[in-house]
Amino acid sequence: MDLQCLRCWNVLSLLLLLPGRFWCMSVHILNEQPVHVIPGTKLVLTARIEKNLWEQISMIKWTQEPETGHDRTKVTLATCPAKSPKCSGERPDVQVSLKQQETTLEMNRYSTEDSGEYSVTVTDRSGANTTGRCIVREYEAVHHVSVSINVSHSLLVCHEAWGTDPSFSWLHERAAITQQVGKVSKDGDMLIVTMTPICGHFTCVVGNKLGYSSATYTAAPCESGGRGMTAAVVCLVLLLLVCGGVLAFLLWRRRRKNNMGERLYEHTDDTI
Structure with a gap:
């Protein structure tokens, strides 16, 4: 029992003395990928840095390179020393900020040429680097429906x-x-x-x-509209026929009444 406790204490001592061998700093960009940006608007990328208590950040660097092609020249957008509140960048429209364990890159006017792979590299005080990457593409309109x-x-x-x-x-x-x-x-x-x-x-x-x-x-024309029109025409024709029939009956009746009156007048004259 005492031997087992001694071994546990030895392992714990090694963990405390050599933390860098068992803890690794990591960085990842929080934006959902790929990121699509409308040209002329602002591009914002935020990365979170995960580290233990023993690790210290000495440098943060944002870079960009084309996603495809033979000439994949990497461009440094900003370099941020951890002990300095300011970041030095090659472009005036790019700003980088640091807040606790997060770093944010802002590009004021995104253009099509800014598409590609963006990387944020964090360097600790021992010189070890860890990198997070993100694909950024142009937001495109709908085509060829x-x-x-x-x-x-x-x-x-x-x-x-x-x-x-x-x-x-x-x-x-x-x-x-x-x-x-x-x-x-x-x-x-x-x-x-x-x-x-x-x-x-x-x-x-x-x-x-x-x-x-x-x-x-x-597709083929729907018949519902044609049937409705046909029914309307049939109803109109029937209505006209009925009206015409009624008018003809009234005229016939009036004429018959006039004829009966004339015959009755002629019969009275003959009698006299």
Whole structure:
């Protein structure tokens, strides 16, 4: 029993004397990736630094490089000594701030050329580095919307080329989809048509923060509108026929009454 306690104390002493071997500083960017930014707006990236009590930060550096391509030149955006309240940067539109165990990079006017891989590297007092990375891309408008149909499954599918965060909605004859027409999928890009037969105009509207675009699938014309018009015409014709018949009857009756009066007058003259 005493031997086991002695071994435990020896292990604990080693842990206390050599903390760097068992504790590693880490840094990760908190933004959901990839980050999409509208050109002309502000880019904000925040990274959290996880470290133990023994570790001390000596330097923080933010860099950027192209995401793809052969020339992936890394550009230093800002360098921040831990003991200095100011960060030195190569661009006037980039600011970096430090707050407890977080560091935040702000780029005032983001442009398409600023897309790429962003890195934040934290250096401790022993010279060891740890890096967190994040992909930043341009927020793009909706492009090339189209609608296809799977006739066997009564399914309409809306396609969009490469817009950022597209949202889908459907219209039938310029009105919102009802249960009588169909059911929209959870993602919104598919419409299960329940009406039979499939007829009319089905429009898929795709939008994001930069605007909207739409495409329409045109099926056979719906007969409901034609039947209604035909019924209206038939009713009008019948009404005209009835009115004409009544008018003709009244005229016939008036004429007959006049004829009977003339005959009665002629008969009286003959008698006299």
